[in-house]
Amino acid sequence: MKATGIVVEYNPLHNGHVYHAQQAKKVTGSDIIIAVMSGNFLQRGEPAFVDKWTRTKMALATGVDLLFELPYRYATGHAPVFAEGAIRLLDAAGCTAFCFGSEEGDIGVFKQSLKNIDSSRDTYEFTVKQAIQEGTSYPKALNKAYETIRERGLGGADLSKPNNILGFHYMQAAMTIGSDIMPSTIQRLGADYHKDSLELGEIASATGIRKSYFSTSSLKEVMDFVPATTGELLDEWQEAGLKFGNWESFYPYLRFIILREGPEKLAHIADITEGIENLIYKAAKDHSSYQPFMETVKSKRYTWTRIQRMLTHILTGFTYNMRDSMHTPSYLRLLGMTNEGRAYLNEKKKSLHLPLISKAASFSDPSLDMDIHASSIYALATGQMTGLDYTTSPIIGNHFSSNSFK
Structure with a gap:
């Protein structure tokens, strides 16, 4: 079986993502689509809108056959690091091609x-x-x-352009690691990546979908822009009383950690440089909500995204020493699969370049430990039970209970 890889966050999965998966399979003539997906914290330094298990269900219902988790160390890295981790995993999974959406389409x-x-x-x-x-x-x-x-x-x-930047880094990563995986791209359709409004008749951005919800506390307006399964899963999340992930709701936890740790300990957190820990500490003392805190910390030298990555690492306690202990990806963490994905694994399992992990308790690795820890922090802030990495098996197809969040 021939597999094409894609790199995703699905925050949340919308109609444009479905198009990407379908076209990736079509233009490369593949039998299945393998996705590498960020866990509960994302590349722009944000908590995911819903957790990785929910986004896995969305993916399997709409075109992805195998889903592997991109470890936290890469999922929250800047573009070159993010891209290298993702391409290494797709290469290890046996993909012969990878396909990304881009503004260029060429x-x-x-x-x-x-x-x-x-x-x-x-x-x-x-x-x-x-x-x-x-x-x-x-x-x-x-x-x-x-x-x-x-x-x-x-x-x-x-x-x-944001998608062009990531696409370039995917290709650069494949070249750097000496992979034979063949690149391809499709034209990104609909709203720009950063567009934060919803307009009927176009494919919305995930940014626009999230902003619509957080400005109204209603999912009604987003339903025209997402597949039915995504809509159902978002409804279930809300009905279960869980909080959708964003920094406003996570900020009280972050602020507590900043004030408890103080500048001296913050200086050891990954990406904290040049004394910015002092500014972060002072801003947390002065501001009880996220937006004014960020406006105080942001500067010409530090982009909003870069600061958010620092804050994510503060929240999760991710230090320079921890990052230095994590080198190239050392396993394939399986989040979910369709029947076709299962058939691919049965065929290729012995030729995969990295160990396949379906049970968190069966494998020991600093990166996996960090993913589990980050998931527990995420669960605390959204109202979920902690320990889901130990109690949740890989999702099979789209056969899941409507009571999965309770």
């Missing part, structure tokens, strides 16, 4: 971008270093360096 321009940087690497790296020293954020420094090369008329992708 794999050729991404290949050209890689050639451009490779042929002008010294200029590129010097420009990145100089921009960071001037106080430019890392993502903007990368784009500035890339545009310096692109202005020479060499062509390539527009790396100011």
Whole structure:
């Protein structure tokens, strides 16, 4: 069986995601789709709207056949780290291709971008270093360096666009690790990744769906933009009295930790640099809600997303030492599968490049321990029971109980 890989967050899964999975399978001529999905904390430093098990159910009902968890260390990393972890897992799972959505929709321009940087690497790296020293954020420094090369008329992708950026890093990661996995891309349809409003007749962004809910506390407006299964699962989550994940509801827990730990301990948390722990501590003392806290901490040097990653690590207690103990992914954590996915595993199980983990208690690894710990923190803030990683088996197909949250 031939498998194509995709990298997802499904926060939550919407109609555009269904299109992506369907087209990925079609354009690569694959038998199944394998997805690598972030757990309960995401790449932009945010808690997931609903937990990983619920998003697994959404995925299996709408086009994904096998779902593996991207470990916390990669799921909450900046784009190059996120991409490397995901591609390593897809490669280990035996995918012959991977497919990403992009604003470009043309794999050729991404290949050209890689050639451009490779042929002008010294200029590129010097420009990145100089921009960071001037106080430019890392993502903007990368784009500035890339545009310096692109202005020479060499062509390539527009790396100011969020999906293009991730797609570029997926391809760069595959090249770096020496994988034979073949890249492909499809045109992203509908609303821009960052668009935060809903308009009938278009495919909404996950950002717009979440904002709609948090501004109204109602799921009614989002139902036209998500598959039926996603809608049913969101309804079940709400009816069970669980909180949808966002920083406003998580902030009281975060603030408590910041004030308890103090600047000296915060300095050991991953991504905390240059004394920003003092500003974070003072802002937490001064502000009882999340938005004014963030407006106090944000600066030209630190993007909103970068600060949110710091806060995620503070919330979960993820230190530099812990991150240093986690190297390349060392296992494939199975979250769910369809019957076709099960058949693929039966066929390929002996040739997988990493151990397959279906029971958390059966494997010991610092990354897995961190995923379980992060899930417990997430459960505390959303009102779930803790320990779900030990009590939840991989989801099979879309056969699940309507009482799954109670």
